[in-house]
Amino acid sequence: MTTIQQRQDEIIANIAQAAYKQPILSNGFLFEGDVRDNFYYASYLFAASVDSAITFEGDRVAAKAKAESVLLHLLQIQDQDPASSTYGHWPLNLRPSPQEASKNTLPVELMGSLMVYFAQRYQEQLSEALRVALETTLRHIYESNFYRKPLSSYGHHEAKYTAAKLIFGQRYGDAALVQDGYESLQLTRQRVTANGMTEYGGLPWFWHWVQAFTCAWQLIQDTEIRSELARMLDYLWSERATFYLGGAWVGPHARIWPHDMPKDTNVLHDYVQYGDFKLPTHMPRTEYAGFLAYEAPAQTIQTALERSSGPVEIKRQIPKQIGQAQHENDHLHSYVYITESFAMGGIWERIREFDNEQHRWDVAFPLDHVQGVNHGYFFHPDLEQPEGDLRHQSEYTEVLFHKQVIMASYDIPTGQPDYIKGCLPLGEWIETPNGLFGQIGNVYMAVYIQQAFKREVLEDRCFVTSQGSRNAVVVECIDQSQAELLEIRDVHHFAQLMNDKQPTYGATNTITYTSLLNQALLLSGDLAQGISKLIDGEVIDFTSYTVA
Structure with missing residues (x-):
C-alpha cells in the first residue's frame, strides 16, 4: 500500500509530464479554455523541476523555465487597477485573446489561496522575477476584498x-x-x-x-x-x-x-x-x-x-435550498444501500437545483470493478437538455428505494420529450423484450423497462432509450455471494429467473414488484390518485432519516 505522499508524488509526476509535453500557445499559455488550468499545470511542472524525488523524464532546467514563463503570463493578465469593478480578477477563458477576454469572479476564489500556498512552498526556488510578480499579484488579491x-x-x-x-x-x-x-x-x-x-x-x-x-x-x-x-x-x-x-x-x-x-x-x-x-x-x-x-x-x-462486514443503509435529511432562500425545517431525504460490490439509491424529492443538475438515482460500482462507466441510471430529459448530455432531468418522475431495488415511474405530459434514456455499464448483458439482465464484475443486475427499448453498445457504456409518455424502470442487484445462496449459477440462469419475476404495471402508473428478498414493493405515481410508496404494505418512515 502506498502512502499519501507517494500518491501525491505520482500525481505531480504525471501532470508535470503532460505539462512538459504540452506545446506553448502563441499567446504564451498552455490552455485557452480555463485560465486556472494554466496555473495548475505550471505549478506541477515547476514542482517536478525542482524536486529530484519526483520522477521526471525531461530537462528540469527547461521545465522550470517553461513553468515560470506560463506563470508570469498568467500573473500579467490579472486586473490590477484598484478603480476597476473587476479589480484583482482574471478572465475565465482566454478568448479572443488573454488581454481582451472579459474578467470573471470565479478564478480567484480558489486559485488566489492556492497561489499563496505555491508562493510560500517554493519561495526559495522561485526566480526573482516570479517572486516579485507573485507578491504583487497576491497584494492585489488581498486589497481587492473579493472575499x-x-x-x-x-x-x-x-x-x-x-x-x-x-x-x-x-x-x-x-x-x-x-x-x-x-x-x-x-x-x-x-x-x-x-x-x-x-x-x-x-x-x-x-x-x-x-x-x-x-x-x-x-x-x-x-x-x-x-x-x-x-x-x-x-x-x-x-x-x-x-x-x-x-x-x-x-x-x-x-x-x-x-x-x-x-x-x-x-x-x-x-x-x-x-x-x-x-x-x-x-x-x-x-x-x-x-x-x-x-x-x-x-x-x-x-x-x-x-x-x-455487510450492507449498510444510509438515510439522510438534507436541508433544502432554492436559490438563496434557506428553509430551516424543510428537508429533502436521501437513501443509499451500500455493499462491498455495488451501491444504489437516490433522493426521494425532486428539486430544481442550480442549472438543473440534480442527479436523482443510480447504481454505482467501484472504479476498478468495471470497464468504462461505473454508474447505471435512467431518467426523463428536461426540455433544456443539451444533445448527448446525460444530465438535466425533468420533474416527471416518482421513485421508490429499498435495499437492492430501485423503482422509477415516468408520467410525461404533452409537450415534453416522450421518451426516457438510460446508461448502463459494460458487461455481459442478456436482452429480452421486457428487460436487460447482466453481470458487471461480480454483480448481477436486472433492469426491467415497461415500454419497448433500444440498446446501443458504445465504447465505454450501453446507451438505452425507451419511447412512451408513460414508462417505468425497476432495477434489482445482487452480488455473486448472495446469488449463490439463491442457487443462481451464472448470468444466464439469473436472466431466466428474473425474466419470470416481471413487475406488474397498473393503469394509473402503478408498479408492483416482489424483490429477491420476498419484499412486496408498490409505487403509484399518479398525482390525481395520490402518490403511494409502500414496502410490505407499510408507508416509508422518514422520521428515521437523520442529519448524519
Whole structure:
C-alpha cells in the first residue's frame, strides 16, 4: 500500500509530464479554455523541476523555465487597477485573446489561496522575477476584498471566501480579517454539522471545500484556528467516506458535471486519501490534489474502505435550498444501500437545483470493478437538455428505494420529450423484450423497462432509450455471494429467473414488484390518485432519516 505522499508524488509526476509535453500557445499559455488550468499545470511542472524525488523524464532546467514563463503570463493578465469593478480578477477563458477576454469572479476564489500556498512552498526556488510578480499579484488579491461577503447560503463559494479571509489575513497581518475568517469558519462548521450540506454530493464543488480548508490548514499558524480547520476537514472527510465505494461517489447529487457522471473521473483527492483504485490517465480536474493533503481520521478511512462486514443503509435529511432562500425545517431525504460490490439509491424529492443538475438515482460500482462507466441510471430529459448530455432531468418522475431495488415511474405530459434514456455499464448483458439482465464484475443486475427499448453498445457504456409518455424502470442487484445462496449459477440462469419475476404495471402508473428478498414493493405515481410508496404494505418512515 502506498502512502499519501507517494500518491501525491505520482500525481505531480504525471501532470508535470503532460505539462512538459504540452506545446506553448502563441499567446504564451498552455490552455485557452480555463485560465486556472494554466496555473495548475505550471505549478506541477515547476514542482517536478525542482524536486529530484519526483520522477521526471525531461530537462528540469527547461521545465522550470517553461513553468515560470506560463506563470508570469498568467500573473500579467490579472486586473490590477484598484478603480476597476473587476479589480484583482482574471478572465475565465482566454478568448479572443488573454488581454481582451472579459474578467470573471470565479478564478480567484480558489486559485488566489492556492497561489499563496505555491508562493510560500517554493519561495526559495522561485526566480526573482516570479517572486516579485507573485507578491504583487497576491497584494492585489488581498486589497481587492473579493472575499468580504457575509455568510448566507453556506455553499462552496462562501467556503472559499472563509479560507481566503484566514489565508490573506495572516499573510498581511490583518488581525480583523483573520478574526472574521475564524468566526465564519465556526459558523459554517456549526451549520453543516447541525443541518447537513445543501450541496449534497455536489461535485466538483465539494472538492473546493476540501481544497480551500486544507490549504488554510496547511498555512495557518494559529493553533486554535488550525484545530477548528481540522474539525471542519474531519467533517468533510466523514461525509465523503459515508458515500464512498472504490473511487465512486454513491447516492444522489445536487450538482454533477459530465466528468462526475456516468463515470467518476474527478477522483484525485480520493486517490490521495484512500489509494484503493488505480490512478486514471484521464484527469479532468487536476487542481491541487498533488500538493494539498489532510489525512482523515482512522475511523473515517475504515468507513470508506471496509465494506465487507455487510450492507449498510444510509438515510439522510438534507436541508433544502432554492436559490438563496434557506428553509430551516424543510428537508429533502436521501437513501443509499451500500455493499462491498455495488451501491444504489437516490433522493426521494425532486428539486430544481442550480442549472438543473440534480442527479436523482443510480447504481454505482467501484472504479476498478468495471470497464468504462461505473454508474447505471435512467431518467426523463428536461426540455433544456443539451444533445448527448446525460444530465438535466425533468420533474416527471416518482421513485421508490429499498435495499437492492430501485423503482422509477415516468408520467410525461404533452409537450415534453416522450421518451426516457438510460446508461448502463459494460458487461455481459442478456436482452429480452421486457428487460436487460447482466453481470458487471461480480454483480448481477436486472433492469426491467415497461415500454419497448433500444440498446446501443458504445465504447465505454450501453446507451438505452425507451419511447412512451408513460414508462417505468425497476432495477434489482445482487452480488455473486448472495446469488449463490439463491442457487443462481451464472448470468444466464439469473436472466431466466428474473425474466419470470416481471413487475406488474397498473393503469394509473402503478408498479408492483416482489424483490429477491420476498419484499412486496408498490409505487403509484399518479398525482390525481395520490402518490403511494409502500414496502410490505407499510408507508416509508422518514422520521428515521437523520442529519448524519
